[in-house]
Amino acid sequence: MSAKPTCEALSNCYFCEMLSLQKNKVFLFVSIGFLVLSSCDSLFKEKVEKEPLARVGDSFLYKEDIASFIRDDMSAQDSALFVTNYINNWASKQLLLSKSRINLPEEKLNEFDRLVADYRADLYTRAYIEALVLQAQDTAVTRSQLRQYYEKEKENFKLNEKLVQLRFVGLPVQFLDKDEVSRKMNNWETTDKDYLDSIAVQFKKIHFNDSIWVGVSRVIEVIPPLTSLNEEKYLKKSQFFELQDSLGVYLGKVTDVLEINDTAPFDYIAPDIRQLILNRRRLNYVRKLETEIIDEAIKKNEFEVYENNE
The missing domain is CATH 1.10.287 (Helix Hairpins)
Known part of the structure; x- marks a missing residue:
């Protein structure tokens, strides 16, 4: 009787190959497990390190x-x-x-907690609304819209500061042709303007656009010899003035004046009107947004008000 063959003798023994594979798999899984645990431990340590x-x-x-x-x-x-x-x-x-x-008393703590919660909610909602407004708001305002608003609300646009239209130049103290400049500033013909433009590089300060309205406080800033005490004397309609200090000589001609409580001119108040229109649009948009949010929440059954039976 021949001897029973062993697994070692059979190179293609199925069960031996399967056993070998299972052993290798177990070793592989154990090795991976140690690697994962080792790396996780390292990650967790890095994460909590503060x-x-x-x-x-x-x-x-x-x-x-x-x-x-x-x-x-x-x-x-x-x-x-x-x-x-x-x-x-x-x-x-x-x-x-x-x-x-x-x-602190309990009621005070509760009151402060409510205030903090309200402030927090206001910060979030205000930021969200501002983002929506910036995305959706139309910032285009035509001159026609500005004019229409001005005519409708004209009586409400009263000046709280005296305005003037004027032209002026600031000359060095030793400027030689001061009298010639004064004469041309008064005449203000086309040839006079051309001449003054041609020598404008010699002036220390210059303002020839006498069609725009300027607040008296601004004029006082740029013409130092003018003060709140003497501006009534020099800033009068059709007044020509010559003022001097240690830094220079100032020649000016006032073409028109508007007093406090006069109706503000359109061009002067137009930037403010534009902002008023944009503010009104913003307010209307926010009101519409709040209404739409509530309506949508009611439709989705996310918001309801319970009847008070008391």
């Missing part, structure tokens, strides 16, 4: 909380001083907050 600077009770101040406040131009000494002051201020606030929660 460097605390100070602690008050259960509250921590971390290095990353203060990092953005350290400027690049700070010296090491300035940075250290800033961090120390910041930590002390933070600790003081935390300690006072803790004391306040213990010592």
Whole structure:
């Protein structure tokens, strides 16, 4: 009787190959498991690594909380001083907050919590509404729309400052042809304008556009010898003036004047009217948006008001 063949003798033994494969798989899975656990442990350690600077009770101040406040131009000494002051201020606030929660009446704490919640909600909703308004608002306002609004509301546009139309130049103190400039500033013919334009580089200051309205406060800023005490004397309709200080000589001609409580001229008030129109559009859009949000929430059964049976 021949001997029973062993697995070693049979190179194509099916069960031996399967057993070998299973052993290799077990070894592979165990190896992968150790690798995964090792890498996860490393990841978790990196994730929770935060460097605390100070602690008050259960509250921590971390290095990353203060990092953005350290400027690049700070010296090491300035940075250290800033961090120390910041930590002390933070600790003081935390300690006072803790004391306040213990010592303030419950109703006060509840009131403050409501105020904080309301403020938080206002910040979020205001930012969201502003984003929607910027995306949807039409900012185009035609001159015709401005004029129409002006004519309708003209009686409400009263001046709170005296306005003037004028032309003026500022000359160096030693300017030789001052009399010639004065004469041409008064005449103001085309040839006079051309002449003054041709020598304008010699002037220290210049304003020839006498068709625009300018507030008296602005005129006083650019012509130093003029003050709130003497402007009544010099800033009168058809008045020509010559003023001087240590820096220069100022020659000017006032062509028109509007007093406080006069109706503001259209061109002067037009920028304000444009802003009023845009503000009104914005307000209407926000009202419409709020209405649409509530209507949509009611349709989706996300909002309902319960009847009060009392």
